[in-house]
Amino acid sequence: MVMSLKRAISPHLHRVGFATGISAMMARRQGGMRILMYHGVGTNDFPTQTFVAGLRFLRRKFDIVPLSVIVKNVLAGDPGTGREVALTFDDGLRNNLTVLYPILQRVEAPATFFVVPGLVERREWLWTHDARTRLTSLSDVDCYVFAGELHADASDCLGIVDWMKTLPNKQRVEVHQRIRERTKSFVATPAHHHELDLMAWDELNSLDPRLITIGSHSMNHPILSMISEDEIQTEILDSRRLLEERLQRPVEYFCYPNGDYDEKIVNAVRKTYTAAMAVKSKTVAIGDDPHCLPRVSAATQPDLLAWRLHRPTA
Numbered sequence: 226m227v228m229s230l231k232r233a234i235s236p237h238l239h240r241v242g243f244a245t246g247i248s249a250m251m252a253r254r255q256g257g258m259r260i261l262m263y264h265g266v267g268t269n270d271f272p273t274q275t276f277v278a279g280l281r282f283l284r285r286k287f288d289i290v291p292l293s294v295i296v297k298n299v300l301a302g303d304p305g306t307g308r309e310v311a312l313t314f315d316d317g318l319r320n321n322l323t324v325l326y327p328i329l330q331r332v333e334a335p336a337t338f339f340v341v342p343g344l345v346e347r348r349e350w351l352w353t354h355d356a357r358t359r360l361t362s363l364s365d366v367d368c369y370v371f372a373g374e375l376h377a378d379a380s381d382c383l384g385i386v387d388w389m390k391t392l393p394n395k396q397r398v399e400v401h402q403r404i405r406e407r408t409k410s411f412v413a414t415p416a417h418h419h420e421l422d423l424m425a426w427d428e429l430n431s432l433d434p435r436l437i438t439i440g441s442h443s444m445n446h447p448i449l450s451m452i453s454e455d456e457i458q459t460e461i462l463d464s465r466r467l468l469e470e471r472l473q474r475p476v477e478y479f480c481y482p483n484g485d486y487d488e489k490i491v492n493a494v495r496k497t498y499t500a501a502m503a504v505k506s507k508t509v510a511i512g513d514d515p516h517c518l519p520r521v522s523a524a525t526q527p528d529l530l531a532w533r534l535h536r537p538t539a
Contacts, residue, residue, distance in 0.1 A: 235539070236528075243528035249286035252535035256307040257508030258295045259287075259534060262520040263314045267324030268420045271525045277328060279527045283310055284332060287534075291335040292438055292478060296500040299515050310534075312336040313502060313520065315442060315480055316351060317344075317429070319422040329436060338432070339442035339480035339502070342467040345423055351446050352401055353483075354421045357386050359408040371407060375400060390483065394452045426471050440478035441465050441498070450487040461493045478502065479516075491516055506537040 242248035252259075267273045283289055292311040298304070312329075314321050317340035329336055344351065350358075360368060360382035368382040377388045385404075389397050413421075429439065443449065444464040452460060461479070468476045477499040481490070484504025494501045495516045505519035513519065521537045524530040533539050 239526075239528040239532045239539075243282070243531040246286070248528075248531035248535060249282075252531075253286075253307045255508070255535050256304065257510050258298060258305040258307075258309040258311075259508050260292065260295060260311045260313055260502065260518060260520040261523040262502075262504065263312065263523045264316055265318045265320050265420055266314075267320045269416075273324055273328075275525050275527065276325070279523065279525075279530045280328065280332070280334065282527050282531060284334065286531075289334045292337045292440075292500075295509055296478070296515060296518075299500070299509060299511070299513055299518065302511050304511050313339065313440075313480070315339045316446075317341055317423050317442065318420075319424050319428065320419060322424050322428050322432070326432065326437070330433070333436065335436055335438070337438040337440055337478065338429075339440045339478075340429065340468060341423065341442045341444070341446045341482075342464050342471065343444040344446065345426060345429070345471075346467075348423075348425070350421045350423070352397075353386055353390075353446070356389065356401055356404050357383065358413070358417060358421065359404050359411050360385055362408055362411050375403065390448050390451075390485075392451065394447045394456060397447070397451065429472055434474050438478070439468060439472060439474060439476055440480055440502075441468055441476055442480045443482050446482045448483055448485050449481060449490045450485050454489075457490070457493050461490070462497050465497055486517070506533075508537065 265271060266276045287310045288308045290309050290311055292313060295309055295311050312334065314336060317338055321338060341351065363382065365381065369380055372379045372385050375385065377385050379385045379388045389400055392400065441464040443460045445460065447460060449460065465476045479494050479498040479501040481501065481503055500515040500518060502520055503517045506521060507519040509518055521533050524533055
């Protein structure tokens with residue numbers, strides 16, 4: 226009953242907090258620096274106009290800074306002003322170039338794009354995107370039957386993808402191949418391509434380094450805690466080397482795919498990168514590990530985005 230009441234009231238609180246400026250005022254008073262996490266823009270899930278509205282709010286109430294500013298503050302033990310916000314976009318999606326980049330250029334808002342260079346080389350989608358899109362092209366009955374054949378702890382298409390995240394990387398790759406074989410007739414639509422295609426090397430090279438920082442999101446976007454010792458070098462170290470070789474710019478930051486890591490992964494990242502992004506919903510504060518920096522998931526609606534700046538877990 227209490228939870229139902231809270232869910233009913235929350236949207237009204239978000240709207241009031243946004244309209245009156247109370248959410249922004251509370252966030253600034255609370256202090257801390259903020260790293261926002263985005264993915265695709267200009268899709269059904271995140272329309273361009275709602276991103277623009279959220280960006281307009283951020284520019285009005287906070288200071289949008291390069292990620293390097295927040296990292297340097299953390300390393301120096303500087304708490305910042307409470308107004309710093311850095312924008313980060315995971316996966317290197319092509320809509321970040323076609324939709325987002327012109328917007329950022331127009332208002333001179335810096336951002337960091339975390340890229341998966343192995344997939345850029347092969348012109349492939351992220352495995353989660355590919356598996357989910359292919360599975361949802363099947364009927365519910367076919368997915369249920371297929372889950373049984375895979376011995377998956379799942380009863381629907383999305384459940385299969387979640388189950389795959391728990392598998393050792395080699396087994397996960399084998400299951401993904403079985404999905405491809407099961408969906409040989411699948412044909413991606415223009416909407417799929419707009420939402421899921423990654424930027425090519427020439428497109429990444431076209432991004433202004435004064436505005437866009439490039440970071441590594443691993444070589445192939447596996448669940449890093451499920452990879453072998455031999456794969457750590459490729460996913461963490463070699464991904465930086467490939468990005469720097471192809472783009473001729475320094476790559477100092479890493480982003481853990483799916484927000485997943487363990488001690489051995491963090492230690493490997495620590496040896497290779499200046500800082501790394503996690504998916505902990507909190508503000509950045511003095512004493513935070515620079516290789517496990519928290520990020521706030523950016524909401525599509527500006528009023529919820531404003532609320533999350535002082536209540537990151539909302």
